[in-house]
Amino acid sequence: MDVISRMLSVAFSLRGRTKRYDFWYFFAFLALLGLLITMLIALIDINSTRLGGSSAPLVFSAYGIVSLVLLFFAGARRLEDARYSSAWIALMFLGPLGWLILMRLWILPTARRKPNAKSGV
Numbered sequence: 001m002d003v004i005s006r007m008l009s010v011a012f013s014l015r016g017r018t019k020r021y022d023f024w025y026f027f028a029f030l031a032l033l034g035l036l037i038t039m040l041i042a043l044i045d046i047n048s049t050r051l052g053g054s055s056a057p058l059v060f061s062a063y064g065i066v067s068l069v070l071l072f073f074a075g076a077r078r079l080e081d082a083r084y085s086s087a088w089i090a091l092m093f094l095g096p097l098g099w100l101i102l103m104r105l106w107i108l109p110t111a112r113r114k115p116n117a118k119s120g121v
Contacts (some may be wrong), residue, residue: 004029010077011070017081018074019110026074030067037063068092075102083111 007026010016018026041056076086084105091098 007070007074010073012073014073014076014086016077017110018077019081020078020106020108023074023078023106027071030070034063034067075106078106081110082106082108084108 003025076089091102
């Protein structure tokens with residue numbers, strides 16, 4: 001849970017970097033949370049249809065938007081960690097092909113930093 005709290009603490013920041021492990025842990029967390037929400041809505045929706053309405057589309061839309069925004073920021077930081085420009089995150093809006101390219105970039109290991117010319121570190 002330390003990874004989740006760390007990722008949520010910088011959720012809306014484009015500054016910094018996100019390590020590969022942290023990113024994929026957070027990605028899996030969002031996927032499992034989406035699955036849990038789907039199951040809960042399915043259980044609740046069975047009973048609410050008798051009452052005349054379904055809130056499932058609204059809840060699914062809200063969760064989808066929130067998770068997409070969180071992945072946008074986390075993905076941009078992950079790209080910076082792999083030494084790519086965070087502008088590559090725009091591929092997210094190109095559909096499945098863009099997502100496949102992004103996933104390939106997100107899988108790359110953390111890039112080694114070049115030594116600083118002034119300090120030699």
